[in-house]
Amino acid sequence: MLTFLSFSFLAIYGIDILLLFYFGLHTYLMVFLYSRYKDNCAEDETKLLSKSDKNLPTVTIQLPIFNEFYVIDRLIDAACAMEYPKDKLQIQVLDDSTDETIEKVRSLVHSYSGKGIWIEHLHRTNRRGHKAGALDEGMAKAKGDFIAIFDADFTPEPDFLLRTMGYFQDPVIGVVQARWGHINEDYNTLTKAQSFGIDGHFMIEQVARNGSGLWMNFNGTAGIWRRACIEDAGGWEHDTLTEDFDLSYRAELKGWKFRYIKDVVCKAEIPATMNAYKSQQFRWCKGSIQTAVKLVPRIWNANEPWKIKAEAITHLINYSVHPLMIINILLTAPLLLMEYWAGFKLDDLPIEILFGSAAILSLGSLGPVIFYAYSQRELHKDWKGKLIYLPVLVMIGTGIAVVNTYAWLEAVFGVQSGFKRTPKLRIEGTGDNLKEKVKYVVPVDYRAILEFFMGGYCVFCIYVSFLVGKPYVIGFMVLYSIGFFTVSFLSVSESFWKFKPASKEEKEASALA
Numbered sequence: 080m081l082t083f084l085s086f087s088f089l090a091i092y093g094i095d096i097l098l099l100f101y102f103g104l105h106t107y108l109m110v111f112l113y114s115r116y117k118d119n120c121a122e123d124e125t126k127l128l129s130k131s132d133k134n135l136p137t138v139t140i141q142l143p144i145f146n147e148f149y150v151i152d153r154l155i156d157a158a159c160a161m162e163y164p165k166d167k168l169q170i171q172v173l174d175d176s177t178d179e180t181i182e183k184v185r186s187l188v189h190s191y192s193g194k195g196i197w198i199e200h201l202h203r204t205n206r207r208g209h210k211a212g213a214l215d216e217g218m219a220k221a222k223g224d225f226i227a228i229f230d231a232d233f234t235p236e237p238d239f240l241l242r243t244m245g246y247f248q249d250p251v252i253g254v255v256q257a258r259w260g261h262i263n264e265d266y267n268t269l270t271k272a273q274s275f276g277i278d279g280h281f282m283i284e285q286v287a288r289n290g291s292g293l294w295m296n297f298n299g300t301a302g303i304w305r306r307a308c309i310e311d312a313g314g315w316e317h318d319t320l321t322e323d324f325d326l327s328y329r330a331e332l333k334g335w336k337f338r339y340i341k342d343v344v345c346k347a348e349i350p351a352t353m354n355a356y357k358s359q360q361f362r363w364c365k366g367s368i369q370t371a372v373k374l375v376p377r378i379w380n381a382n383e384p385w386k387i388k389a390e391a392i393t394h395l396i397n398y399s400v401h402p403l404m405i406i407n408i409l410l411t412a413p414l415l416l417m418e419y420w421a422g423f424k425l426d427d428l429p430i431e432i433l434f435g436s437a438a439i440l441s442l443g444s445l446g447p448v449i450f451y452a453y454s455q456r457e458l459h460k461d462w463k464g465k466l467i468y469l470p471v472l473v474m475i476g477t478g479i480a481v482v483n484t485y486a487w488l489e490a491v492f493g494v495q496s497g498f499k500r501t502p503k504l505r506i507e508g509t510g511d512n513l514k515e516k517v518k519y520v521v522p523v524d525y526r527a528i529l530e531f532f533m534g535g536y537c538v539f540c541i542y543v544s545f546l547v548g549k550p551y552v553i554g555f556m557v558l559y560s561i562g563f564f565t566v567s568f569l570s571v572s573e574s575f576w577k578f579k580p581a582s583k584e585e586k587e588a589s590a591l592a
Contacts, residue, residue, distance in 0.1 A: 085417055092410045095403050102400050103443025105393055106450040109287040113453075116290030122342035126245030130162050136247075137167045138240060138303070139223030143213045145175040145206075147231040148183060148518055149505040150348070154231050155187045159196050162237045169222050170198040173213040175206045178518070208317035209497075210299075215315040218306070226309065230300040232348040232503040234262065239345065243303055246338045253308030253335030254327070257301045258282065260346035263506050269569075270349040272471035273356065277349070278454040279447075282341065289339035293390045294331045299323035301345035308335045319373060320496075321366025328374050328391065332381055351506045351513055353569035354521040356475075357482050359501040364398040364483040368490035371395035401483035408533065408559060411540045415547050444555075448473070477559050478566025481530045514576050523574035527567045534563030 128135065140158050144151060158170050174184050181202060188200040201217060208215065214228070225247065229235055243255045258281045264274040281298075288295040297304070299321070309315070312330035319325045331337070350356040371392070378391050451469060455462040489496060502519035505511070537560035544553050 088410055088414055088417070091406070092414060095406050095410070099400065099403050099407065100443040102393075102397065102403075103446040105397075106446035109284050110450055110453050112287035112291045112293075113283045113457075117286050117341070117457075119290035120286045120339050120341045122242065122340050123246075126242075126248070128241045128245050130164060130241060135164060135167055136225055136244070137169065137223040138163065138225045138227055138244065139169045139171060139217075139221040140227045140229065141171045141173055141214060141217050141221070142229055142231070143173040143175075143210045143217075144180065144184075144231045145209075145500055146178050146180050146519065147176070147503055148178060148180045149516060150231050150503040151180055151183055152187060153234060153505065154229065155184070155191070155198075157234045158229065159191050159198065160237050161235065161240055163240045165195055165197060167223075168197060168240075170196065171217045171221065172198070172200050173217045174200060174202040175209070175213055176202070208315075211315040211317035211322035214322070215317075218309070218314070221306070224306050225303050226306055227303045228300055229345070230347070232262075232501075233300050233345055234347070235301065235345050239343065240303075242343050243340065246340070247303075247305060249336075249338075251334075251336045252338050253305045253312075253330050254297050254337040255303045256285070256295070256297055256337065256339050257343040257345045258285070258339075258341050259298065259301060260344040262346045262348045263351065263508065263511075264349065266349070266351050266506055266509060266511070268468065268471055269353065269356065269475070270351055271465075271468040272475055273349050275451045275455065275465075275469060275472045276476070278458055279451045282454040282457055283450060285339045286341050288390065288394075289337060293387055294328065294394075295337050295339055296327035296394070297323045297337070301347070305335075308333075311335070319366050319369035320362050321370055324367060324370045324395075325373065328370070328378065328395075331391075332374075332377060348503055348506060350501055351504065352521065352573055353475075353566060354524055354573055355501055357479055357524055357566075357570065358499050358521055360479050361482050361486045362499060362501075364401070365486035365490045365496070367395060367398050368487050372490060372493075398483055398487060401480040402487050404477070404480045404559075405484050405533075408537060408540070408556075411552055411556070412536070412543050415540070415543045415549055415552075447476075473558065474562040474565050477562030478530060478564075481533060481563070482524060482526050485526060521573075524570050527570040530563045530567035530570070534560045534567060537563065 140161070142154055142158060144154070147154070155170075155172065161168060172184050172188060174181060176184070184200055184202075188198050191198050199220070201220065203213060203216065206212070218226070225244065227240065239257070243257060246252055246255045259277055261270075261274050261277070263270055265271060285295055285298075287293075308330050309326065312326055312333050312335070314326075315322055316325060327337070350359055375392055375395060378388050378395075381388060448469065451472060452462075452466055455465050459465060488494075502516075502521060504513065504516040504519065506513060506516070537556045540556045541553055541560070544550055544556070
């Protein structure tokens with residue numbers, strides 16, 4: 080029995096390492112494809128449109144919001160400042176709010192309507208389908224053949240439509256997606272680290288996929304859909320938490336093509352607190368895996384080249400890295416202590432080969448580091464100075480493995496959960512104070528206790544490694560332990576902040592949010 084159990088652990092650990100190595104190699108592939116095909120996603124100046132063009136199509140801008148008191152004026156101001164003929168630009172504020180945001184929106188819409196702006200306030204009270212439901216209901220009243228979508232934390236530039244609409248001259252293009260930028264990248268260490276992750280996806284991944292002819296996804300905001308594409312793909316569905324990912328791959332299964340433009344940038348606000356960041360990551364992880372469960376069978380059976388299908392499936396299941404990491408950590412101590420609990424000497428088992436392989440396969444772990452560093456090299460002249468924050472990204476990327484494993488398991492086993500929005504607090508510069516934004520405080524995540532436990536378990540694995548004289552995993556465990564302890568500490572410490580006393584109305588709004 081012990082022999083069977085021992086080799087079962089070894090087999091699981093070996094498969095786990097190979098899968099982690101696969102995802103690591105995938106980041107190398109993304110860098111390679113980016114370097115080879117990046118010019119295919121550069122802005123085409125011949126597609127630039129003029130506001131005076133009589134043939135410009137009607138565009139509907141949809142602004143889906145829920146309790147966005149701090150940022151709604153910034154969003155509406157940006158939408159109304161768009162350079163486009165007033166009679167061909169419809170703006171819909173799709174408002175699911177339950178707090179004072181409703182009145183604020185009503186006032187802003189009334190003011191801009193008086194200036195001749197075609198803007199409408201569509202308020203719902205049922206929140207059916209959350210964001211996807213709001214977009215779907217807005218479509219019923221949309222007059223445009225093209226639908227531009229901006230979340231509450233985004234600030235499109237006035238020339239956004241004139242720089243993007245020209246690509247729809249190709250009738251097969253269903254989506255045009257712009258690159259995300261950052262409003263508050265330099266606010267604190269956490270936002271600086273997160274900017275690396277966002278830049279990696281938007282500067283490297285999206286270009287690599289779209290430029291090389293692989294499938295890519297609409298990112299939920301800062302992009303434009305051809306209305307016919309949405310309808311042909313089956314419309315917005317709300318059975319996943321990433322309705323954008325879901326609709327994107329359904330559209331591509333229908334034969335629609337997407338266009339990514341890396342030179343058109345739409346800036347957004349990065350979550351400035353750990354609990355807000357974890358809430359965002361939970362939703363993205365769970366939604367991605369829900370979409371994988373839903374669509375992988377269709378993609379697998381699709382009449383598409385194997386390269387497209389392989390990349391699409393890898394993209395959908397990419398968050399599986401986190402449960403694989405947790406498995407890797409949990410099996411480390413039992414394998415190191417195998418000669419004690421199983422009665423075998425490590426030297427008599429293939430565990431030496433396995434851990435030796437782990438050391439070699441750890442080369443895959445350098446893939447994400449190179450991936451994120453390369454994105455900074457492409458974006459910033461002073462990119463080397465920014466690399467000081469790369470270890471922070473690696474640490475928090477490790478530390479959120481617990482919450483993302485929860486999300487992964489809920490998606491796989493069909494556990495339903497509500498749509499938990501990421502609060503937008505209008506944190507733009509170092510002078511802004513988080514503790515004054517009391518209205519939308521994210522409660523501490525109870526899984527911080529498990530994160531602390533995982534940090535302690537990694538320290539135990541380091542001790543065991545020294546005890547048995549097998550140092551193969553010490554480097555990884557040091558990194559993991561720092562990551563878990565850091566995320567756990569920040570999650571808990573935020574709950575002890577002394578906020579400005581909230582009014583009764585603010586407390587009620589925070590509870591509803």
